[in-house]
Amino acid sequence: xxxxxxxxxxxxxxxxxxxxxxxxxxxxxxxxxxxxxxxxxxxxxxxxxxxxxxxxxxxxxxxxxxxxxxxxxxxxxxxxxxxxxxxxxxxxxxxxxxxxxxxxxxxxxxxxxxxxxxxxxxxxxxxxxxxxxxxxxxxxxxxxxxxxxxxxxxxxxxxxxxxxxxxxxxxxxxxxxxxxxxxxxxxxxxxxxxxxxxxxxxxxxxxxxxxxxxxxxxxxxxxxxxxxxxxxxxxxxxxxxxxxxxxxxxxxxxxxxxxxxxxxxxxxxxxxxxxxxxxxxxxxxxxxxxxxxxxxxxxxxxxxxxxxxxxxxxxxxxxxxxxxxxxxxxxxxxxxxxxxxxxxxxxxxxxxxxxxxxxxxxxxxxxxxxxxxxxxxxxxxxxxxxxxxxxxxxxxxxxxxxxxxxxxxxxxxxxxxxxxxxxxxxxxxxxxxxxxxxxxxxxxxxxxxxxxxxxx
Amino acid sequence: xxxxxxxxxxxxxxxxxxxxxxxxxxxxxxxxxxxxxxxxxxxxxxxxxxxxxxxxxxxxxxxxxxxxxxxxxxxxxxxxxxxxxxxxxxxxxxxxxxxxxxxxxxxxxxxxxxxxxxxxxxxxxxxxxxxxxxxxxxxxxxxxxxxxxxxxxxxxxxxxxxxxxxxxxxxxxxxxxxxxxxxxxxxxxxxxxxxxxxxxxxxxxxxxxxxxxxxxxxxxxxxxxxxxxxxxxxxxxxxxxxxxxxxxxxxxxxxxxxxxxxxxxxxxxxxxxxxxxxxxxxxxxxxxxxxxxxxxxxxxxxxxxxxxxxxxxxxxxxxxxxxxxxxxxxxxxxxxxxxxxxxxxxxxxxxxxxxxxxxxxxxxxxxxxxxxxxxxxxxxxxxxxxxxxxxxxxxxxxxxxxxxxxxxxxxxxxxxxxxxxxxxxxxxxxxxxxxxxxxxxxxxxxxxxxxxxxxx
Numbered sequence: 001x002x003x004x005x006x007x008x009x010x011x012x013x014x015x016x017x018x019x020x021x022x023x024x025x026x027x028x029x030x031x032x033x034x035x036x037x038x039x040x041x042x043x044x045x046x047x048x049x050x051x052x053x054x055x056x057x058x059x060x061x062x063x064x065x066x067x068x069x070x071x072x073x074x075x076x077x078x079x080x081x082x083x084x085x086x087x088x089x090x091x092x093x094x095x096x097x098x099x100x101x102x103x104x105x106x107x108x109x110x111x112x113x114x115x116x117x118x119x120x121x122x123x124x125x126x127x128x129x130x131x132x133x134x135x136x137x138x139x140x141x142x143x144x145x146x147x148x149x150x151x152x153x154x155x156x157x158x159x160x161x162x163x164x165x166x167x168x169x170x171x172x173x174x175x176x177x178x179x180x181x182x183x184x185x186x187x188x189x190x191x192x193x194x195x196x197x198x199x200x201x202x203x204x205x206x207x208x209x210x211x212x213x214x215x216x217x218x219x220x221x222x223x224x225x226x227x228x229x230x231x232x233x234x235x236x237x238x239x240x241x242x243x244x245x246x247x248x249x250x251x252x253x254x255x256x257x258x259x260x261x262x263x264x265x266x267x268x269x270x271x272x273x274x275x276x277x278x279x280x281x282x283x284x285x286x287x288x289x290x291x292x293x294x295x296x297x298x299x300x301x302x303x304x305x306x307x308x309x310x311x312x313x314x315x316x317x318x319x320x321x322x323x324x325x326x327x328x329x330x331x332x333x334x335x336x337x338x339x340x341x342x343x344x345x346x347x348x349x350x351x352x353x354x355x356x357x358x359x360x361x362x363x364x365x366x367x368x369x370x371x372x373x374x375x376x377x378x379x380x381x382x383x384x385x386x387x388x389x390x391x392x393x394x395x396x397x398x399x400x401x402x403x404x405x406x407x408x409x410x411x412x413x414x415x416x417x418x419x420x421x422x423x424x425x426x427x428x429x430x431x432x433x434x435x436x437x438x439x440x441x442x443x444x445x446x447x448x449x450x451x452x453x454x455x456x
Numbered sequence: 457x458x459x460x461x462x463x464x465x466x467x468x469x470x471x472x473x474x475x476x477x478x479x480x481x482x483x484x485x486x487x488x489x490x491x492x493x494x495x496x497x498x499x500x501x502x503x504x505x506x507x508x509x510x511x512x513x514x515x516x517x518x519x520x521x522x523x524x525x526x527x528x529x530x531x532x533x534x535x536x537x538x539x540x541x542x543x544x545x546x547x548x549x550x551x552x553x554x555x556x557x558x559x560x561x562x563x564x565x566x567x568x569x570x571x572x573x574x575x576x577x578x579x580x581x582x583x584x585x586x587x588x589x590x591x592x593x594x595x596x597x598x599x600x601x602x603x604x605x606x607x608x609x610x611x612x613x614x615x616x617x618x619x620x621x622x623x624x625x626x627x628x629x630x631x632x633x634x635x636x637x638x639x640x641x642x643x644x645x646x647x648x649x650x651x652x653x654x655x656x657x658x659x660x661x662x663x664x665x666x667x668x669x670x671x672x673x674x675x676x677x678x679x680x681x682x683x684x685x686x687x688x689x690x691x692x693x694x695x696x697x698x699x700x701x702x703x704x705x706x707x708x709x710x711x712x713x714x715x716x717x718x719x720x721x722x723x724x725x726x727x728x729x730x731x732x733x734x735x736x737x738x739x740x741x742x743x744x745x746x747x748x749x750x751x752x753x754x755x756x757x758x759x760x761x762x763x764x765x766x767x768x769x770x771x772x773x774x775x776x777x778x779x780x781x782x783x784x785x786x787x788x789x790x791x792x793x794x795x796x797x798x799x800x801x802x803x804x805x806x807x808x809x810x811x812x813x814x815x816x817x818x819x820x821x822x823x824x825x826x827x828x829x830x831x832x833x834x835x836x837x838x839x840x841x842x843x844x845x846x847x848x849x850x851x852x853x854x855x856x857x858x859x860x861x862x863x864x865x866x867x868x869x870x871x872x873x874x875x876x877x878x879x880x881x882x883x884x885x886x887x888x889x890x891x892x893x894x895x896x897x898x899x900x901x902x903x904x905x906x907x908x909x910x911x912x
Contacts, residue, residue: 006468006469006535007469007536008536010466013464080463080547080838081838109565154838173629173877173878173880173881176881176883177840177877177883179883179884180834180883180887181835378637379606379638382533382536382537382566382567382610421629421633421878422877424628424629425632428628428632431636
């Protein structure tokens with residue numbers, strides 16, 4: 001069997017999914033609704049529309065429609081870089097000496113360098129269709145900002161990115177790619193917004209955070225005529241768009257009659273994992289098949305494994321609705337030494353509900369272990385992985401090594417979300433042994449938890 | 457017809473070429489042989505073997521064998537990232553409003569970021585097979601060094617890279633990728649070699665050059681037990697390995713019954729162009745078909761368009777054999793402002809002979825025009841191109857615009873050799889309008905020409 005499976009399974013262009021799959025339609029326990037922080041009641045469409053594009057609000061709130069047609073303009077854009085390959089990791093298997101069969105879905109072969117483009121182009125399209133002038137957003141590691149810049153440039157939309165200040169300064173090349181795509185990039189916190197000025201006043205030397213950049217981007221969107229805010233993870237709509245990853249993965253596996261035993265993905269806000277697992281989890285929810293589904297998060301920011309399932313603010317400035325999610329508390333910021341993305345304090349409401357229903361597992365991994373896996377992978381598979389993606393690599397390798405001990409020929413699928421070309425400072429720290437594995441203590445986490453809003 | 461052609465033509469894995477094509481076998485006028493600078497006589501295999509791996513020396517000197525089998529180990533490695541896609545540039549065509557049909561062969565979807573890996577893995581394989589401990593090389597922009605590091609890591613070979621000092625300092629991330637693959641990287645000129653110390657003594661503040669780094673790498677290879685020197689361009693063996701690009705391109709075009717009118721490639725030492733055009737030039741040489749074949753070089757380093765066809769040194773330290781090529785003189789160094797690669801003073805002997813026989817054309821393009829094309833391409837085709845590759849984009853666009861004027865539906869194929877993730881400093885200069893278009897004067901070129909060796 002194995003001999004007949006190519007290194008890279010490419011679907012044909014006409015096998016690119018024509019619809020996104022809405023996992024919520026198959027969930028018995030639906031994800032908890034967003035709440036208005038003022039009233040404590042579920043947000044209605046009309047309350048969300050000043051912030052988000054109307055069509056995206058519909059997608060956000062729709063827990064019933066199973067499939068959404070992918071509009072032709074988005075579909076054609078997808079064809080530039082999709083279907084993405086499902087790769088059989090023959091060289092990694094050989095290196096590990098494992099009987100396990102390892103596959104990875106590689107989303108890094110586009111200039112934004114990650115899967116983020118799948119949702120960026122959708123969100124830009126709906127903004128354009130609504131006749132908007134532009135969109136605002138935040139970016140941390142820079143993958144989402146880059147993806148959105150590309151998408152906006154394609155549709156001729158203005159794109160305003162608030163980039164976490166520490167990233168803005170440490171990643172000038174990321175910034176420059178966004179400029180190549182015509183975006184304006186502002187280090188956050190900035191003096192351009194009320195919330196930014198407030199934060200700067202309270203914390204003069206701050207290097208910023210994702211939660212703070214979100215607050216700034218939302219404020220500018222709400223106050224500017226013809227602008228809306230867009231977000232690259234966490235939201236239901238984003239997971240809907242990202243389902244294209246899972247649908248392609250499943251189609252490629254089905255083509256060769258492969259049934260995976262486990263599906264592994266890194267999880268920050270959940271955009272990649274939610275997309276990758278969507279059709280598999282759907283089968284599981286409908287009782288048609290069973291899979292182990294494993295979320296991997298950094299030990300430095302352990303929302304699933306050490307957080308609580310509660311309503312919390314999505315941003316530091318508390319301008320966003322409340323979301324029920326596994327969270328560490330909206331003012332949690334992981335150690336500055338943590339090099340990858342996956343730094344967000346909370347987790348997608350969809351994934352949080354599935355995790356709470358014990359339909360998926362979660363593990364946390366230490367940073368240096370992640371980079372060790374990244375380097376091993378780069379050397380044998382020829383792809384320099386992003387630190388985020390490398391969390392999934394770590395656990396895939398660990399599972400494959402367990403198979404080596406037991407002799408089981410399990411089939412492991414993991415998501416390789418992107419490339420690490422803009423993360424060489426982190427690799428350098430790893431090479432120079434200057435990378436630490438700081439993990440928050442129980443007391444520290446309890447302190448953040450104590451500040452959670454008392455709702456829900 | 458056009459409607460039936462997908463955005464990306466992927467060959468199946470079993471359509472990956474099983475042999476490299478040696479264009480020299482079909483050339484009536486063979487490329488001029490390498491000469492021993494001492495005797496002025498053609499270099500024999502035994503004179504080359506202290507420097508190069510034995511199998512590669514055979515390939516270098518063989519002007520007759522039409523096809524070389526690709527060894528299985530190399531073939532399997534190729535499968536990690538090949539066949540590479542031939543992309544129909546629908547979005548670029550639309551943007552330009554041209555009736556021309558534009559295709560590009562994209563070689564950037566591997567971690568080294570360029571086509572260089574095609575030859576790196578071959579050279580590393582032959583070194584390993586010969587039982588060597590390691591190889592030495594030079595790198596300028598860093599693509600070749602990265603590719604060789606990956607290849608050596610794969611075969612467990614030691615890899616010692618001399619990196620032009622100015623690049624070493626300006627491109628720390630390139631250096632770090634090479635370290636990820638276990639290579640040692642030394643800024644050149646260095647004090648580790650005799651030739652390096654000599655150059656440093658004569659030019660204390662020098663930031664180095666490719667010709668100087670070559671001299672250092674050759675010296676270390678020759679003086680170290682179990683080491684050989686490898687080179688990423690110019691040589692016949694390199695063009696042989698790179699023929700895989702052209703063979704795949706031709707197979708993909710044939711699959712859809714497409715006959716190109718012109719084939720365009722950037723040319724520094726000639727590795728990409730020589731590989732891309734190989735099977736097409738072969739048909740042309742055998743009188744089976746005709747194509748316009750266009751080499752594109754930077755106006756700042758115009759070997760074809762303003763150089764002379766003569767024997768010259770390949771390196772600054774004059775430790776290498778003499779090669780007959782279109783050259784600007786071995787001590788020519790393009791303006792420091794020139795941002796891309798393509799800075800080598802000479803050109804592949806094969807391409808030089810073909811150009812001298814008027815079987816191909818050459819044009820030179822100005823730097824800012826190149827970056828303008830690069831940015832336009834990035835925005836519509838979603839790939840951030842390397843500055844080198846963007847020379848070909850510039851001319852492809854110019855030819856497509858000519859078609860727009862005449863209404864001709866020509867089919868244009870160009871080589872997109874790599875991605876520009878590590879070239880953001882150059883993009884930044886372009887955005888900030890700090891990029892100049894310095895072109896050497898006739899007097900300057902004449903001065904370099906006057907110092908050419910009086911041989912051949």
